[in-house]
Each structure stands twice: as C-alpha cells, then as structure tokens.
Amino acid sequence: MMDFVAVLAQTLEPATRTTATTEEGFVPIGFIWEQISALNLIEALTFICFGIVCLLYGWRIFKILVTLCFSLVGLFIGLMVNEKLVGGNGMWLGLIGMIMMAVLSLPLMRWGVSALGAVAGGILTGGIWYAFELPDTYIWAGALAGLIAGGMISFIVFKLAVVLFTSFGGGALIVTAVLAILHTYMLDPGQVQELVFNYRWFLPVALIIPTLAGIIIQNKFISGSRDWNI
DSSP states (O other): OHHHHHHHHHHHHHHHHHHHHHHHHHSOHHHHHHHHHHOOHHHHHHHHHHHHHHHHHHHHHHHHHHHHHHHHHHHHHHHHHHHHHHTTOOSHHHHHHHHHHHHHHTTTHHHHHHHHHHHHHHHHHHHHHHHTTOOGGGHHHHHHHHHHHHHHHHHHOHHHHHHHHHHHHHHHHHHHHHHHHIIIIISOHHHHHHHHHHOTTHHHHHHHHHHHHHHHHHHHHHHTOSSOOO
16 A cells, blocks of 8 residues: 555655646746846836826836837847747847837837737736636636726727736836835835735735726826827
8 A cells, every 4th residue: 555655655746846847837926036136226127107197197108118119029029030040149130039029019019019918907806716726737717807898998998908918017127126126225025025925815905906006096197188099
C-alpha cells in the first residue's frame, strides 16, 4: 500500500508542477511587481501626473492616447521581429513599426478606441475573477467576457469606450506609482509586497476604484461640455 502511494505521488508531481506553472502564466503577478519595484521617485511622480490627466481629461486627449498606444504596439512588434531576424542589433524595425502603427491609427481611430475599450474591459473582469479566487486556469473565461462586453459597449456607446479606456489607463498609472512610492520610500518594503502577492483582492480593488472614479468624473465633464467632438 505504501509503495502504491509513493508511486502515485511521483506520478502526480510533474502534473502538479505543470499546473502551477500554467496558472502562474495566466496571472503575471511577478511581472507586475517588477514594474512597481523598478520605479524611482521621478518616474513615479511622472506616472501620477500623467495618470491624473488621463483619469480626469482623457476625453479631451483620447486621440493622442490612441496614437501613443498604437505606436507602442508597433514598437514592440518591430523589436520582436528585429530580434528574430538580426539578433536584436539595432532598433530600425521597431521605429518603422512605431511610425506605421501611429499613421495607421489616424484613419482607424474609432476602431482603436473600441479595441482599447475591449482590452480594458477584459483586464477588469479578469481582475475580478482573480480577486474572487476562482480557478486561475480559467481566468481567460472571465477576461473574455469582459473583452466581448467592452467591445460591444464600445461600438454601441462610443463615448463610454473613450471614458473606459482612459480611466483604466490613468488609474493603472496612478496605482503603480503610488505602490512604488509606498514600497520604496514610506512603508516597510515587505508590507506592499505582501499585499500584492498574498491578498488576491488587493490589486483588482486598487485598480477598479480609480477607474470608476474616472468614469464618473469624465461623464460629468462630458455632459457639461458642448463642444466635445468625437
């Protein structure tokens, strides 16, 4: 009997390791923490200032934000292709990709806003799934529901898509910067790290609160503005 248990444990151990690795891949908490801990004070303050502008006045500058997001995507894709082709020497393909995506974003502005709104919705619902400690293996299902809902809302109510993705982006910048300042300069470094890694509800709640605040504030600003042109 003991031999059978030992054999069963050895059989299940690789599968357990594979499952754990798979779950960690769906929720990149380690990567998120690296971004938080790597910020210095100047970078964190810059993030906060830019995040506040996005959170409150994203509806005014959303075209610039869409172009910037498309440019970053083009830069990332170009750098990946450049690394595959020439081993990462130089940034020419990255720069070319950045320029191409920036130019492409201008005639496809509405589609770009809808895509960013869908991504924001997917991340938020995925965060809610993670906060309620549902199985990490199926977190893609929660994210997919938010992705579809965000995309549908973006096509039905364009203004809401603008408010959603700018509020989400601004909130993410502010939360990242505030946690970096608390971690490096104000609290015991272990306290912030413990909140991020041990309390699954912490990051989703920290992100949802400023996002909702931005949505409410921007809707009030938009309703009081007569000259806003989408």
